[in-house]
Amino acid sequence: MRPFAYARATDVQGALAAARDEEVMFLAGGTNLLDLMKTGVERPARLVDITRLPLGAIEERPAGLRLGALARNTDVADHPLVRTRYPVLSQAIVAGASPQLRNMATVGGNLLQRTRCPYFQEPSFAECNKRTPGSGCAARHGYHRMHAIVGHSEQCIATNPGDMAVALLVLDAVVQVVGPDGDRAIPIGEFHQLPGDTPHLDTGLRRGELVTAVDLPPPAVPRSSYLKVRDRASYAFALVSVAAVLDLDTQGVIRQARLALGGVAHKPWRVPEAEQVLIGRPAAEDAWRAAADVALPDARPLRDNAFKVELARRSLVRALTTTAALA
Amino acid sequence: MNMSRRVFVESMLASGVATSLPSFAPPTTLRPPPPVSTALTINGRRHQLELDPRVTLLDLLREELDLTGTKKGCDHGQCGACTVLVNGRRINACLALAVAHDGDAVTTIEGLAEGEALHPVQAAFLEHDALQCGYCTPGQICSAVALLEEAAAGAVSAATPDVAQLAPVSLTDEEIRERMSGNLCRCGAYPNIVAAVRTASRRRSS
Secondary structure, X not given: OOOOEEEEEOOHHHHHHHOOOOOEEEEOOOOOHHHHHHOOOOXXXXXXXXXXXXXXXEEEEOOXXXXXXXXXXXXXXXXXXHHHHOHHHHHHHHOOOOHHHHHHOEHHHHHHOOOEOHHHHOOOOOOEOOOOOOOOEOOOOOOOOOOOOOOOOOOOOOEOOOOHHHHHHHOOOEEEEEOOOOOEEEEHHHXXXXXXXXXOOOEOOOOOOEEEEEEEOOOOXXXXXXXXEOOOOOOOOOOEEEEEEEEEOOOOEEEEEEEXXXXXXXXXXXXXXXXXXXXXXXXXXXXXXXXXXXXXXXXXXXXXXXXXXXXXXXXXXHHHHHHHOOO | OOOOHHHHXXXXXXXXXXXXXXXXXXOOXXXXXXXXXXXXXXXXXXXXXXXXXXXXXXXXXXXXXXXOOOOXXXXXXXXXXXXXXXXXXXXXXXXOEHHHHOOOEEEOHHHOOEOOEOOHHHHHHHHOOOOOOOOOHHHHHHHHHHHHHHHHOOOOOOXXXXXXXXXXXXXXXXXXXXXXXXXXXXXXXXXXXXXXXXXXXXXXXX
């Protein structure tokens, strides 16, 4: 591990002041950062430990629920208001990682975990445009069963492995950020970005900016759930995951649907075509199939992962069936 | 850096950053970084340490404090062999910088028994022969100890039938397997591990 200087921030302004320079990184739960530092993928010269900042609260506010950036994943998943009002978020969090890691990982850190693939994680592969811009992509001509089927570029085919962010996408969450140039409120759908020609950037966060909270608007729609499909039953990344929110009227007709996929792209992936098809239809099997049929019109699967397109569609049907059946 | 240590520390304190580092200049050589003062309570005993910031909690326990019960498996948070309790919660010690736990209380496998009396989870593991080579066992036991606390507090898991119902947790075998999924056992002693956790759970609630 590259030697680094370490400092403990005691307030937000101090943390921002300490992060003005290049090669500074904030340390929160550390579960992704320290892992990548051990292999030399991340090489910060300084770490600013932000775990003592007062950003850990989960608070009910007139505008919804505010999740402090330093709230641990476990505490968010277990919070009574999250469980009862935003069950898709609780389910998505406990679908990810392990109990130990969820006890360490934070809201902000979960959002900022690297979009990654095994070739990115292993520096003995010289080619990785995400790790070393311009070096090529070992995954393109390697084994890419787990990789992206949509939104990828010549430069990068990695997927974002997060579960929490997929749920946040169907909840229309807003990420609160402070930085040297002022505060910003970033809709979750604009927080992560596609690889394009800049695969080394996972988000639009600027140097020195700090995530302080994630705001959830009041839940207008009561039915929501999360489905994760993976190679083993637990403690594995998604091949495909689905976050679903459904609003039905008293006749069982769909008023609104919000659907997002995980494991298919460089960022959590909303499927608006499928959402549109559902509006006004009775909540029933043929509606789910119609939605699945139009989902992912721009899918461009690779040699090893064409199965994911059909898997994503079938997962949408299953997730919608489960969500509609909720009381 | 033409700045005395005191002036530097004071300026950092004024900016809201407490540090014992003499310099913030990026290291240009592979010299070890300056040590950082860290206080930890480990198995009830307080330690005041000066630590290289790169030292993980796992390496501190094993290499510097001779608490070798906590095992290093993958060193990347994927196997759970290094599971310890920090302020009562289970974490992977391999992915924790020791300096980031200043002021925390750590319990390792060495801190579970009361003298010669085994912790009930340790006793259940023995009773059910819940191990083969034993390398993952300290992590499994620490994990199970925390699992029982979490379940008693009503924590959800991916096996919870309906997270929206704030109901007490029923530790079915499916729940135990899911909640122990952060601890791998290459010998495949899982059936007896589940049995041991089930026994410890029943004894606790009876």
